[in-house]
Amino acid sequence: MSMNREGRPTRPQDAEASGETFTGNRALMLEEPLIFEMGEENGTGVDFDERQEETIGHRGFEHDEDFYRDRLGGLQRRAPIGLPGLSEPQTVRHYTRLSRQNYAIDLGLFPLGSCTMKHNPRLNEKVARMPGFADIHPLQPADTVQGAYALIDMLAHWLVTLTGMHSVAMSPKAGAHGELCGLLAIRSALEARGDARAVVLVPESAHGTNPATAAFAGYRVENIPATARGRVDLEALKARLGPDVAAVMITNPNTCGLFEPEMIAISEAVHAAGALVYCDGANFNAIVGRVRPGDLGIDAMHINLHKTFSTPHGGGGPGSGPVVFSEALTPFAPLPFVEKQGDRYELIEEETAGEHHGRTFGRMTAFHGQMGMFTRAMSYILSHGADGLRQVSGDAVLNANYILRELEDVLDAPFGASGPCMHEALFSDKGFAGGLTTIDLAKGLIDEGFHPMTMYFPLVVHGAMLVEPTETESKAALDQFIGAMRSVAERAKAGDQSLKAAPIHAPRRRLDETLAARRPILVYKAPEQG
Amino acid sequence: MRYLPLAPADRQAMLAAIGASSVEDLFVDVPEAARLTGRIRGLPDHAGELSVERQLGSLARRNMVAGEVPFFLGCGAYRHHNPASVDHLIQRGEFLTSYTPYQPEIAQGTLQALFEFQTQVARLYGCDVANASMYDGSTACWEAVVMARRVTRRGKAVLSSGLHPHYVSVCETMARFTGDVLDVALPELVAETDAERLLAAIDDETSCVVVQYPDILGRIADLAPIAERAHAKGALLIAVVTEPVALGAIRSPGEMGADIVVGEGQSLGVGLNFGGPYVGLFACQDKFVRQMPGRLCGETVDAEGKRGFVLTLSTREQHIRREKATSNICTNSGLCALAFTIHMTLLGETGLRKLAETNHFLATETAERLVEIPGVEVINDSFFNEFTLRLPKEARPVVRALADKGVLGGVSLGRLYPGAEALENGLVVAVTETVSRIDIQAFAAALEEALA
Numbered sequence: 001m002s003m004n005r006e007g008r009p010t011r012p013q014d015a016e017a018s019g020e021t022f023t024g025n026r027a028l029m030l031e032e033p034l035i036f037e038m039g040e041e042n043g044t045g046v047d048f049d050e051r052q053e054e055t056i057g058h059r060g061f062e063h064d065e066d067f068y069r070d071r072l073g074g075l076q077r078r079a080p081i082g083l084p085g086l087s088e089p090q091t092v093r094h095y096t097r098l099s100r101q102n103y104a105i106d107l108g109l110f111p112l113g114s115c116t117m118k119h120n121p122r123l124n125e126k127v128a129r130m131p132g133f134a135d136i137h138p139l140q141p142a143d144t145v146q147g148a149y150a151l152i153d154m155l156a157h158w159l160v161t162l163t164g165m166h167s168v169a170m171s172p173k174a175g176a177h178g179e180l181c182g183l184l185a186i187r188s189a190l191e192a193r194g195d196a197r198a199v200v201l202v203p204e205s206a207h208g209t210n211p212a213t214a215a216f217a218g219y220r221v222e223n224i225p226a227t228a229r230g231r232v233d234l235e236a237l238k239a240r241l242g243p244d245v246a247a248v249m250i251t252n253p254n255t256c257g258l259f260e261p262e263m264i265a266i267s268e269a270v271h272a273a274g275a276l277v278y279c280d281g282a283n284f285n286a287i288v289g290r291v292r293p294g295d296l297g298i299d300a301m302h303i304n305l306h307k308t309f310s311t312p313h314g315g316g317g318p319g320s321g322p323v324v325f326s327e328a329l330t331p332f333a334p335l336p337f338v339e340k341q342g343d344r345y346e347l348i349e350e351e352t353a354g355e356h357h358g359r360t361f362g363r364m365t366a367f368h369g370q371m372g373m374f375t376r377a378m379s380y381i382l383s384h385g386a387d388g389l390r391q392v393s394g395d396a397v398l399n400a401n402y403i404l405r406e407l408e409d410v411l412d413a414p415f416g417a418s419g420p421c422m423h424e425a426l427f428s429d430k431g432f433a434g435g436l437t438t439i440d441l442a443k444g445l446i447d448e449g450f451h452p453m454t455m456y457f458p459l460v461v462h463g464a465m466l467v468e469p470t471e472t473e474s475k476a477a478l479d480q481f482i483g484a485m486r487s488v489a490e491r492a493k494a495g496d497q498s499l500k501a502a503p504i505h506a507p508r509r510r511l512d513e514t515l516a517a518r519r520p521i522l523v524y525k526a527p528e529q530g
Numbered sequence: 531m532r533y534l535p536l537a538p539a540d541r542q543a544m545l546a547a548i549g550a551s552s553v554e555d556l557f558v559d560v561p562e563a564a565r566l567t568g569r570i571r572g573l574p575d576h577a578g579e580l581s582v583e584r585q586l587g588s589l590a591r592r593n594m595v596a597g598e599v600p601f602f603l604g605c606g607a608y609r610h611h612n613p614a615s616v617d618h619l620i621q622r623g624e625f626l627t628s629y630t631p632y633q634p635e636i637a638q639g640t641l642q643a644l645f646e647f648q649t650q651v652a653r654l655y656g657c658d659v660a661n662a663s664m665y666d667g668s669t670a671c672w673e674a675v676v677m678a679r680r681v682t683r684r685g686k687a688v689l690s691s692g693l694h695p696h697y698v699s700v701c702e703t704m705a706r707f708t709g710d711v712l713d714v715a716l717p718e719l720v721a722e723t724d725a726e727r728l729l730a731a732i733d734d735e736t737s738c739v740v741v742q743y744p745d746i747l748g749r750i751a752d753l754a755p756i757a758e759r760a761h762a763k764g765a766l767l768i769a770v771v772t773e774p775v776a777l778g779a780i781r782s783p784g785e786m787g788a789d790i791v792v793g794e795g796q797s798l799g800v801g802l803n804f805g806g807p808y809v810g811l812f813a814c815q816d817k818f819v820r821q822m823p824g825r826l827c828g829e830t831v832d833a834e835g836k837r838g839f840v841l842t843l844s845t846r847e848q849h850i851r852r853e854k855a856t857s858n859i860c861t862n863s864g865l866c867a868l869a870f871t872i873h874m875t876l877l878g879e880t881g882l883r884k885l886a887e888t889n890h891f892l893a894t895e896t897a898e899r900l901v902e903i904p905g906v907e908v909i910n911d912s913f914f915n916e917f918t919l920r921l922p923k924e925a926r927p928v929v930r931a932l933a934d935k936g937v938l939g940g941v942s943l944g945r946l947y948p949g950a951e952a953l954e955n956g957l958v959v960a961v962t963e964t965v966s967r968i969d970i971q972a973f974a975a976a977l978e979e980a981l982a
Contacts (some may be wrong), residue, residue: 035646035875045876046613048884048963071894073750073912075780082653085878092615095643095872099624102639106623120627121533123579129617132590137603138805139941140594141933147592148804154589161573173665173806174861176848184707212848212858218707221853259559290557295564306861314620314865315640316630316662316825318807334703350699351948362703366606366668366696366794367805379586385576386569388531394553395536401556402544420548420556443635452633457849474535475544501833506635509833513634516830516842520819522659523649 029507032097035084036524044085101507102315103451109473109481111403113424113454113466114207114255116285116307121383124311124376133375138367142347148371149338149345155378156322156338159303162389163284164292165324169333171369175282178302178321179213179249181334181364185300185325186247186276187217188332188361195274197246203232205256205458210249210280219246226460230256230415230426234266241273251280252296253287255458256415257400257424257466267297276300276329284308285470286397286423289390299326305370309377320373331359336368395471396423399478403467406482410489414461423470429463434495438463441492443510446503448484531576596802596938600969600976602896604916604960605746605941606667606694606772607805608797610885611964616799616872620865630825630864634840635832640864641839644827647871654777654874655769655791656784657813662825662841663867664810664859667794668697671740671770672704673812673823673857674790678738678766679710680821680856687738688731691715691724692745694772695946701740710737716947719920719956721911723751729759736765738790743769743783744776746946747909747958748916757787766790773797774811775962776914778886790814798877799869809866820846823857885963889915893961896970900959903978909956916960918943922981925957931980932973939973 024031070076086094103110110117128134136145156168169185172178183200190197200214204223211221224240227233232250241248248270252260260266267277279293279301285308293301305311305320325333336349339356346352347368353360384392397420404425408416412430415421429438442452442465454466467485469478491499503509536544541553550556557565569575577585596609603609620626624639631637631644644662651660664670675687687705689698689712698714705712713731715724728739739760744750757767769783771793783791795809796802812824819826820843828842848855877885893915897908905922921928925942932939943956961970 032642034642034649036649040878042878042880044878044881044884045615046881046885048888069894070890071897071910071912072780072890072914073752075750075752075912077777077779077781079785081777081782081879081882083650083874083877083879083882085881086875088613088615088876091872091876092619094875095619095625095868096622098639098642099619099622100639101636101642102624102628103633103636104624105627110629112629115629117627117629119533123582125621125626127583127586127590130587130590131595131597132587132593134801134803135596135609136593136804137596137601137609137802137938138607139603139605139945140596140938141930143930144594144933144938145804147589150592151586151589158573161570173669174859176858176860177665177669180858184703187707207860208847208849208852208855209858209860211853212851212855215853215855216858218709259557261559261561264561264564287557287560289570290566291560291564292566292570312626312865313629315625315628315637315643315868316864317861318665318809318863318866319861320807349948362706363696363699364669364703365666365700365806366694370806371804372807375586379582382574382577382582382585383533383579384531386571386573388534388576390569391531391534395534395541397556398536398541398544398548398553401548401550405548419558420550422556422559442633446633446636451629451636471534471536475537475540477535503635507638508635508836508838511634511832511838511840512830513840513842516828516840517845520826520843521829522645522819522826522842523652524645 030097032094034524035086035094038084040084040086043087045088045091108450109469109477110451111453111467111469111481112451113468114282115454116468116470117313118310118470119472120310120312121380123383124379127379128372128375133371146345149347151378152338152374153340153345155374158381159322159324162288163301163324164294166327167325167330167333169323170337171334171365172302172321172323173365173370174317174319175302175304175321176209176213178323179209180217181323182278182300182302183213183217183247184361185329185332186278189329190246192359197244199244200246201240201248203250205254205460206249206251207255207280207282214249229418230258231260232266234262237266238269241269241275245273245275247276247278249278249280251283253283253422257421257426258415259422263296271297282307283423286393288393289386290393299329305373305377309380311373311376318370318373320370332361335360335363392471399469399471399473400425402478403469403482407485410486424466424468426461427465428461432492434497436492436495436499438465440499440502441488443502444488444491444499445484447505448488450481450484599936599938600972601938602940602959602961602973603938605946605958606794607802608773608960608962609802609964610775610797610962612799612801613873613876616869619872620869625865625868631841634838638838641827643868643871645829645839647867648827650871650874651811652813654774654782655813656782657791658816659819660811660813661822662827663862664812664824665863666806666808666810667772667792668700670792670810670812671697672700674768674792675701675710675738675740677790677821677823678768681766681818682737682764684735684737685709686711686735687740688713688728688736690728690741690745691717692747692749693740693742693770694746697770716950717747719909719953721909723749725751725756728756732759732763732765734763736763738766738768740768740770743771744914744916747918748913749910750780750912750914753783753786753788768792773915775886775889778882779890779914795870799873800866807863807866809863809870821856824859825862888963892965893917896959896961899970899974900977903974903981905981915962916958919957919959921955921957924954928980932976935976937973937976939977
């Protein structure tokens, strides 16, 4: 018997690789069918307590005197619903596999301008899951939820103090819902003084939610132009102001990543014309601890807790959009809200509003807002404190300026010459060759292992690329990102057509969005038998 | 500061690269008068994890936790058991810390889960299509009313008196600004729903009828006659479902002719959370899909012909259409939708039906026990897991007295309809699978004592 002295080969052998696999998987990149394709029509991953099953049995809702008579009003569901079920191991594997097809902040820098993808501290998750916050019902008697009311009041105090405003409405469910809240308060205030007005002015560079919200609140929307320096054109604004203008919606810092230096003059002009100033606070993270919107003449501003105060984006919500108000708008703020009365917190609702808050415009949502986001934001705020929050905006702005200056020699920076940016740096695809545009650089960035920046927004810059690194990136991470951006930008400027095929290393190549819209398939349908 | 990676040396090097001498120099555009020089006064400095956990934990401990006492509250928010794997999966960073899937090549996980969600919701509701979620049931309800106005080009909505009063309030708030006319009424403490009133109110001006199923008092009524009447007059039927588990036991609104079905999805996967975040469900029949609000995920193929998913029909949405969008909604309730889908996948049809059966059985048992108390009546002929008691006295102080005894015994109608004297003896009791026989006995004993 001879010994195998070679053992397992420890050096790779030369061979041709086809890349094709039987399963369609590529090692750690695993393809996964829909739950409807897994043949588990009758499966389940939930067991019910045996003692209850004994009592209830499996006889369903039969009218059976020995058993019990159901009280479903004769509307028992008989036809199959079509909901497949998976055991726990199958479920965990299915969604774990799906999760691995996502990019995430936990994986790398997420330079999505205007969206603020910063690290989500896990302490916040832990706090939000404390049973005293997570397992309480919104209609419990006030005496049994004093701690919850206290937390809402504590967050409200911080938001009012950080913004230098007079009050805050906590119930709006997300930023756009907050915008609606602000505009409804403005409309109520104007109507209360017998001066209903019909028009809301919105800068061209605004988020799409601004004009959509104004329309949803019943206003006609008109655009106001930007200057060559990417700011609101104060003279054009002044020329348009008049007795029909109810409000101006300003984003500050604006969507070009620039602070509006004439903000105080803008507010004064708007107020002089009898209108009110709404500020889109999506970019409050750039100035938190350094500038108070209340000092800029703003009447209402929403705060996206998921942007400034790091509640997780969760693949598209849930958000939370508290709105801070000036003294003039405070009487019109929505219900419900928490009020401290002596040592006790009360929830002011329809019933009690009359005594305290008779001019409220009413309720915007069931119950009282995104408690699960309040707890996370509070945990974030207490962790940073007043000193840390000032550092947050400082580092966010420093990181963005570093990227601006390290890339402006390879990428067109339309407002680069007009001074420092705030928390995001704006570039464009000017100078790309061979028909390549912003989307090609974006998709090339995916192959480099990054989520793309915001593309084609703001609309005022052709082929815009808006980069927001946030304060939670290290210098090493920024340098690697800058290197990747430089490399892809050089290829785009050289007209490298291989970028048109990017991404090639992602779980999917470019997807046909035209086909999806032309022939919408929005739910799974089993293939026709035959 | 543990969340800020830059070291002082990094900051210096970066400032040098930028050509600025300090971070303050970068804020040059901020008017001097508005620039804060020191930190904001009256607020504490940063704190370690332990200290933050202690501070917030002390607030959490001041609340009466639903899971620690006999608990019977519902009215739009229900306490169900959430399987452990749901919370584990939604905390995976790739879901928790990902963005809205605008870059579909690296967001197939979120997109495929949304496609599964849309399919589950559509099937549960008996509709052709569903969107990728709304903020919550109440805002979904108003969006449905607005959608019906777009579809029918009419502005009068008839709301059932059995619609959750907060949902009614949201509609009233919004209608004041949009000019929609609402026909509303208070519920009555009787076994029948207000179907007769609705049938009489539908006319040629009506855009939609909005009916909650089961309604705020827990009653269940056939929607088919209302659908028939609405359609005959060119109006839409909007059904509102605040308890999705009910649809494991009773017929779906879509089957009975509802055109739009909306509701709250919080029961599955999400939890109570003191009212939010929740997840709004929104479904409709195929012909209305281009009038829907909110995000939609659709199937397509990639450049190699492989199946993939994308956000689609975005020409309805604010980021493309701006003031002409179908809604101003941007963020939906993505992570809650994921939790809903995972819980529903764990249940499957088998589990959902069994869960519904357990809820209904325990609710009937509770109702039978409570009517043994002198003076207590159940007003419902029909209900799923929630029913309304008429007490021999005003319910609101009774609920407070029960809470003092450590029993969270339902929602008083006085809380929901302040000032409505005809309703003040009403108490809405919800019973889910989390209620034990011991809880039922404890509730009955405490109620008997509180009424004595």
